[in-house]
Every structure is written in C-alpha cells, then in structure tokens.
Amino acid sequence: MKHTEEELIFIKEELSQMWRLVLSQVEKAKQSFLNNDIELAREVASREKRVDSFELKIDSDCENYIALYNPVAIDLRLVLSLIKISSTLERIADFAEGIARYVIEDACKALANDLKEELRVETMFDTVIEMLSDSYVALDSENTRLSGKILSKDETVDEIYHNAVKILANYLRNNPSEIECGLQTILVMRKIERIGDHCSNIVEEIVFYIDAKVLKHSNDHE
Amino acid sequence: MIEAKNVNFYYGNFQALKDISMVMDDHTVTAFIGPSGCGKSTFLRLFNRMNELIANTRLTGECLVNGENIYQKSIDVTELRKKIGMVFQKPNPFPQSIFENVAYGLRVDGVKDKHFIKQRVEESLVSAALWNEVKDKLKKSAFELSGGQQQRLCIARALAISPSIILMDEPASALDPISTSKIEDLIHVLKKDYTIVIVTHNMQQAARVSDKTGFFMLGTLIEYNDTRKMFLNPEKEETQNYITGRFG
Numbered sequence: 001m002k003h004t005e006e007e008l009i010f011i012k013e014e015l016s017q018m019w020r021l022v023l024s025q026v027e028k029a030k031q032s033f034l035n036n037d038i039e040l041a042r043e044v045a046s047r048e049k050r051v052d053s054f055e056l057k058i059d060s061d062c063e064n065y066i067a068l069y070n071p072v073a074i075d076l077r078l079v080l081s082l083i084k085i086s087s088t089l090e091r092i093a094d095f096a097e098g099i100a101r102y103v104i105e106d107a108c109k110a111l112a113n114d115l116k117e118e119l120r121v122e123t124m125f126d127t128v129i130e131m132l133s134d135s136y137v138a139l140d141s142e143n144t145r146l147s148g149k150i151l152s153k154d155e156t157v158d159e160i161y162h163n164a165v166k167i168l169a170n171y172l173r174n175n176p177s178e179i180e181c182g183l184q185t186i187l188v189m190r191k192i193e194r195i196g197d198h199c200s201n202i203v204e205e206i207v208f209y210i211d212a213k214v215l216k217h218s219n220d221h222e
Numbered sequence: 223m224i225e226a227k228n229v230n231f232y233y234g235n236f237q238a239l240k241d242i243s244m245v246m247d248d249h250t251v252t253a254f255i256g257p258s259g260c261g262k263s264t265f266l267r268l269f270n271r272m273n274e275l276i277a278n279t280r281l282t283g284e285c286l287v288n289g290e291n292i293y294q295k296s297i298d299v300t301e302l303r304k305k306i307g308m309v310f311q312k313p314n315p316f317p318q319s320i321f322e323n324v325a326y327g328l329r330v331d332g333v334k335d336k337h338f339i340k341q342r343v344e345e346s347l348v349s350a351a352l353w354n355e356v357k358d359k360l361k362k363s364a365f366e367l368s369g370g371q372q373q374r375l376c377i378a379r380a381l382a383i384s385p386s387i388i389l390m391d392e393p394a395s396a397l398d399p400i401s402t403s404k405i406e407d408l409i410h411v412l413k414k415d416y417t418i419v420i421v422t423h424n425m426q427q428a429a430r431v432s433d434k435t436g437f438f439m440l441g442t443l444i445e446y447n448d449t450r451k452m453f454l455n456p457e458k459e460e461t462q463n464y465i466t467g468r469f470g
Contacts, residue, residue: 068453
C-alpha cells in the first residue's frame with residue numbers, strides 16, 4: 001500500500017474514533033435526560049473537549065494531506081468529506097452537551113413520564129442515534145445503499161418534533177405553572193431535531209465521497 | 223548526520239552558493255527545491271565531492287558527514303563515495319547485464335566472494351523494488367529495461383556497496399508518472415535504512431516524499447523547514463511566492 005493511502009486510512013480511523021465518541025455522547029445525553037441522571041450528564045459535558053480535540057486534529061491532518069499530496073478524484077472527495085463530517089460530528093456533540101447541561105442546571109423533574117412518552121422523546125432520540133450509527137456503517141463499508149433509508153428517518157424526527165410542539169402547547173395551556181419546564185423540553189427536542197438534520201448532512205457527504213453526487217439543496221434523496 | 227557550515231561555492235568568479243548552513247538528520251529525506259540555476263544541484267554534489275571534477279571551482283566553509291569534514295586532506299574520495307551514493311537525473315546503467323550493473327561497485331571494491339556478490343545483488347534489487355521484475359532475466363542487458371526500471375537499477379547499484387547516504391539529483395524527472403510513483407514509494411521505504419537528499423524541480427514530489435525541505439534562490443538558502451510547515455505555512459514570503467507559483 002502506498003504511504004499516501006496509509007495516511008488517508010489513518011485520518012479515516014481518527015474520524016471513526018471521533019464518531020464512536022459522539023455516538024456515545026448522544027446515547028448518554030438521552031439516558032441522562034430521560035432518567036434525570038445528573039452524574040451521567042456531567043460525564044457528557046466533561047467529555048465534550050475530547051470531541052473538540054478530534055475535530056482540530058482531523059482538520060490539521062486533512063490540511064496537511066491536501067498541502068502535501070494534492071489529492072484528486074475520490075481521494076479529494078474523501079478528504080473534503082472528512083473535514084465536513086468531523087465538523088458536523090462536533091456540532092452534534094455540542095447538541096448532546098447542550099441537552100446534558102439542561103439536565104445539570106435545571107432538571108425537569110416536574111415533567112411527568114407519561115407526558116415524555118406522549119411527546120415521543122425517547123423514540124426521537126433512538127431515531128437520531130440510529131441515523132448516526134447507520135451513517136457510520138455507510139462510510140465504514142463505503143456503501144451508500146443505506147443513504148435513502150437514513151435520510152427518510154429525518155422526516156420521522158421532524159414529524160415527532162412538530163407533533164410535540166402541538167402537544168406541549170395544549171398541555172401548557174392547561175398547566176401554566178410548568179411553562180419553564182415545558183419550554184426546556186421543547187428546546188431539548190429542538191436539539192434532537194437538529195442532530196437529525198446534521199446526520200442527514202453527513203449522509204450527503206458520504207454520498208458525495210462515494211458516488212460523487214451532490215445531494216445538498218436537492219430533493220434527490222432517494 | 224550531514225552538515226554544511228557557512229558554505230560558499232564559486233564557478234570561476236561566479237558565486238553559486240552563498241553562506242549556506244544546514245543540518246540533515248540521519249534516516250530522513252531532505253528535499254531541495256528552487257528555480258533553475260538556484261544552486262540546489264551544486265549544493266547536493268558538494269557532499270560526494272562531485273564538483274571537484276569541474277575545473278576552476280572553489281569552496282569555502284565546511285561540509286561535514288557524521289562530524290567529519292569531507293574536504294580535509296586525509297579523506298579518500300573513493301571511500302567517501304562508497305558511503306555516499308548518487309543517483310542522477312537520467313538513468314545511466316552501464317552497458318552490461320542487470321546483474322553486473324549491481325555487482326559493479328562490489329567488484330571494483332575487490333570483493334571476490336561469488337556467493338556474497340550474488341546475495342548482495344539480490345538484496346539490493348529487492349531494496350530497490352526491482353527484484354520481482356528482473357529476477358528471471360539477470361543476465362539480460364540493462365538497456366532492455368524501461369526507463370523507470372533502469373533508474374531503480376541505478377538505485378540498486380548505489381545500494382549494493384552499502385552507503386549510508388544517497389544523494390538523488392532529480393531522480394524521477396525523466397520518468398513517466400507510474401515510474402515516478404514507484405521511485406517515490408521506494409524513497410519512502412529506503413529512508414528507514416538510509417539518509418536521503420533529493421533535488422527536485424517538482425515541488426509536489428518534495429512535498430510527497432520529504433521530511434524537510436530547503437528552498438534555494440540565487441545561491442541562497444531562503445528557508446529550510448519541516449516539509450509540512452513549508453507547504454502549509456512557510457515562514458518566508460519568497461517561499462510562499464515560489465510554492466504557490468506566483469513567481470519562478
């Protein structure tokens with residue numbers, strides 16, 4: 001194997017490590033929110049710096065790769081995708097940290113579990129975790145056949161979010177004393193919805209790398 | 223370790239190198255880049271005393287290899303060139319068989335042991351990533367090989383006498399992209415065992431293969447730095463202008 005290929009594989013492996021970390025951050029953010037687990041939320045917050053370090057390292061390695069090896073064709077697309085995916089993963093980790101901070105700073109103990117169930121927060125979390133996990137598999141196996149399935153899950157996430165806004169609006173009309181907690185819940189759900197959007201962006205980058213197709217700003221998500 | 227201390231070099235009245243000082247570490251690849259006539263090849267050739275073959279030249283300063291000034295009177299130039307091999311721009315195999323080309327240096331050195339010579343020829347051809355392509359035709363003329371194979375043969379010839387340093391003067395500039403890529407891969411592998419200094423017109427080649435890069439202009443070493451630093455954020459404006467193609 002040429003040493004330029006070895007360098008690319010090395011950067012890809014760094015991205016895989018970052019991916020696994022971010023996935024674990026989102027999973028822990030979910031558990032901490034659903035169970036009001038402040039200790040777990042603190043763990044998520046404290047590990048955020050590791051995600052930032054990965055992003056900086058991958059940026060720097062990709063800059064070096066472009067400067068030294070002038071990649072073209074699939075190698076160029078891969079390096080460009082690695083930069084964008086690492087930046088997107090960092091944003092996803094920011095959202096996970098944001099959710100954890102809500103738990104740490106003002107846990108919504110008052111929000112009843114049956115309301116959380118009606119809002120389908122857990123399903124929403126599980127769906128974005130699946131999107132993140134499946135997109136990792138797509139990149140790792142260099143297979144874009146999963147892309148349509150992953151992108152369609154974002155629609156499920158959006159649907160849950162919009163329904164939740166309506167449910168919470170009705171609930172808060174009848175329970176105005178819980179308005180603060182209700183607002184925090186919808187802000188958390190907004191973050192989960194944004195994680196879904198970012199997972200879609202990652203899938204678009206993977207399709208760009210593997211198939212050289214630009215899905216961004218198009219409706220061609222099949 | 224290779225070191226230049228305040229080196230000045232003259233062709234007659236023309237000063238080709240101006241006060242060059244630099245250190246090249248063991249088991250690294252150092253690349254020299256710069257426009258034509260900047261002195262990079264002249265500087266490279268100082269380290270196996272090739273410039274002495276040119277009349278009316280003069281050197282001041284010191285060229286040291288492992289701390290020893292290679293221009294002091296006690297140095298045997300033939301012994302020096304055994305330690306410091308050279309590969310030129312155009313492949314220059316001798317009009318002999320592939321085997322004899324690689325064995326040449328050993329025979330000149332008085333080695334008679336046929337088994338040793340055979341073993342060393344094979345090792346050198348393996349190291350030069352040529353063995354698999356020529357192992358069944360070692361008695362054929364070296365001229366039957368392609369340009370890229372001939373250049374790797376010349377590298378094998380240089381390796382056969384176990385040098386510690388290999389100087390390469392534009393070793394791939396006469397080769398097609400595939401042969402160039404093979405030479406570059408070879409350089410990457412060889413640096414584990416050898417210290418390599420390469421002059422190249424191809425800036426991207428310098429970026430791909432070297433650990434450190436020196437940029438020469440008008441006989442002056444403008445910048446000598448880690449290759450990554452040099453190609454991402456050079457310290458000197460002249461370097462930036464050269465590597466971005468704004469002049470030169």
